[in-house]
Amino acid sequence: MIRVLLADDEPLVRAGVATILRTDPGIEVVAEAGDGRSAVELALSHRPDVALLDVRMPVLDGLGAAAELRRAAPGIAVAMLTTFDEDAYVARALEEGASGFLLKAADPRELVLGVRAAAEGAAYLSPRVARRVIGELRGGRMSRGDAARERVAALTPREREVLALVGEGLSNQAVAERLFLAEGTVKAHVSSVLQALGAANRVQAAIVAYEAGLVGD
Structure with missing residues (x-):
């Protein structure tokens, strides 16, 4: 069972998202915050296993909450709820350890x-904002491509394969199935890749995988 904390200052939005999540018998909303x-x-x-945080909230916004959770409870995965015009927040959210960006108006299945x-x-990354998110982060793929390729060059061939699949958004289990490896082996490779790249999280x-050309447009 995946245990989720949901935070959004709009009660109707919060209720709607909670209702959608509860349609999956494997997800339990254990707490809600405004x-x-x-x-x-x-x-x-x-x-919880996942904290689903609205970007804009009173008292402490979602980015600030993500930062505090990263320091106090790094084992809790953080995903951000956003609207289509808020992708300028993405770079800062990544710095705070967010691992996903979900549109409030997305297809319920995306949530x-x-x-x-x-x-x-x-x-x-919600498909509708994925290109804008990447554009915001990369600051020009051509200008950063060489640096990304240099970082990737330090990886072993297997680590590059794993990185490419992480770049496609695959979970450890899915990567293991694709490469015919044990999931524990994939976890070890992912940890090595993050350390070698100096990346704080999978996003x-x-x-880096995208900028280095390991993942197609």
Whole structure:
């Protein structure tokens, strides 16, 4: 069972997202919050698998809440709820350890997929904003491509294969199935890749994979 904390200051939005998540029998919404400070407190007391945080909230916004959770409870995966015009926040959210960006107005299935991906340690970008997110982060693919390729060159061939699949948003289990490896072996490779790249999380590693040309447009 995937345990989720949901935080959004709009009660109707929060109720709608909670209803969608509860359609999946493998997901349980264990707590709800209307501001970032309450979200952090509830996350620390309930220890959910995933904290789904609205970007804009009173008292403490979602980015600030993500930062606090990264310091106090790094084992809790964080995914951000956003609207289509808020992707300028993405770079800062990545710095705070967010592993997913989900549109409030997305297909309900995307919310479920995003939460499941975050719980499995995978990166997830809502398809409608993926290109804008990458564009915001990369600051010009051509200008950063050489640096990314240099970082990737330090990886072993197997690690590059794993990185490419992480860049596609695959979970450890999916990578293991694709490469015919044990999931524990994939976890070890992912840890080595993150350390070698100096990436704080899988989303940052996925961006490097994209910039280095390991993942197609």
